[in-house]
Amino acid sequence: MWPYPKVIAHRGGGTLAPENTLAAMRCGWEHGFAAVEFDVMLSKDGVPVLMHDPEFGRTVAGSGRVADILAVDLQAMDAGKWFSALFVGEHVPLYADVVRFCRQHGIWMNVEIKPTPGAEKETGRVVAEQTQALFADVAVVDALHLPLFSSFSFSALMAAKYAAPTIPRGFLMDKITADWKARLQELAARALHTNHKYLTPEQVREVKNAGYGVFCYTVNSQERAAEILHWGVDAFCTDRLDLIPADF
Numbered sequence: 001m002w003p004y005p006k007v008i009a010h011r012g013g014g015t016l017a018p019e020n021t022l023a024a025m026r027c028g029w030e031h032g033f034a035a036v037e038f039d040v041m042l043s044k045d046g047v048p049v050l051m052h053d054p055e056f057g058r059t060v061a062g063s064g065r066v067a068d069i070l071a072v073d074l075q076a077m078d079a080g081k082w083f084s085a086l087f088v089g090e091h092v093p094l095y096a097d098v099v100r101f102c103r104q105h106g107i108w109m110n111v112e113i114k115p116t117p118g119a120e121k122e123t124g125r126v127v128a129e130q131t132q133a134l135f136a137d138v139a140v141v142d143a144l145h146l147p148l149f150s151s152f153s154f155s156a157l158m159a160a161k162y163a164a165p166t167i168p169r170g171f172l173m174d175k176i177t178a179d180w181k182a183r184l185q186e187l188a189a190r191a192l193h194t195n196h197k198y199l200t201p202e203q204v205r206e207v208k209n210a211g212y213g214v215f216c217y218t219v220n221s222q223e224r225a226a227e228i229l230h231w232g233v234d235a236f237c238t239d240r241l242d243l244i245p246a247d248f
Contacts, residue, residue: 002191002213002234003143005035005108007225007248010218011052012036014239018083019059020050022101023090029105032246036102037110037150037217037237040095040127042119047071048095048127054116058082060092067116095127099134099147109147110215110237112172113156124151124159132164140166150193150215157187170215176203184212191215191234196224201231208232222248 009031012024016031020038028036039052044067051074056062060077069077071094080090095111102109111131115123131147138145150170151157157169170191171183175198184192191213199216207214216236219225225236225244238244 001208001211002215004110004148004235005246006229006235007033007244007246008035008037008110008235008237009033009241009246010037010237010239012038014241016241018080018087018090020052020093021079021087021090022093022098023080023087025098025101025107028241029107031241033241034106034246035108035110037112038098039112039114040123041066041114041116042123042126043071043074044068045070046122046126048123048130049074050093050095050098052114054114065116067119096130096134099131103134108144110170111147111149113149113151113153113160115151115153115156120153120155121159124153124156125163128160128164128167131167135167143168148190154183154187157189161187170213174198176207180207181210184210193217196228196233196236199228199231199233204228204231204233219244 009028011019013027017024017027040048041051051066055065060079074092077092079092080087113127148168149160150172152172168190169187170193171189172193174195192207193215196216213234219236219238220240
């Protein structure tokens with residue numbers, strides 16, 4: 001059901017580095033994490049880049065939408081200055097560059113497809129097609145060396161399923177709703193990803209008994225991590241790489 005690592009570094013480096021940057025990936029790796037989660041959306045010219053927010057202002061200074069900026073211009077933007085002076089000049093990375101870094105260092109990837117509003121199907125398709133090309137040398141059955149797609153967007157994941165059916169999928173739900181099983185079945189998903197805050201032991205048992213893995217976000221205390229693992233949760237991501245070790 002869940003052949004992947006148990007503890008995953010959220011957005012690369014959690015609270016220790018600017019999210020969704022190569023610096024964050026290096027940070028997670030240096031802290032012993034062999035698994036990362038990060039967000040991917042499309043530039044104006046349809047190039048997958050790492051970014052969580054569809055609009056600038058939080059991790060990248062300025063105003064406007066990511067979807068209105070060319071990839072070459074996004075790459076020139078500073079995605080580290082907001083975090084601390086140590087990361088000034090850390091740029092918005094291309095998805096392909098992050099994949100190459102992670103593969104070079106043996107890091108497994110949970111790729112969250114994060115489309116800007118209105119670009120759900122296109123984002124799912126393009127990210128899936130590029131991923132398939134970047135992992136063309138990996139056998140379909142080699143789960144530990146293939147990434148796992150996840151998304152809150154059902155249509156984005158369905159587009160990814162059609163474009164790259166051999167890349168596994170996990171469906172993100174903030175709160176588990178009554179249609180969860182039908183959604184996972186239609187997606188041919190491997191796992192349900194959900195917010196640990198709303199999760200119950202009964203839901204974990206129900207999802208696991210149906211044959212799916214259970215992944216939680218974002219768990220930042222050892223006590224909570226131990227509790228949900230006891231319930232049967234397979235894996236979780238964390239921002240607190242300094243508190244929860246990769247081998248927890």
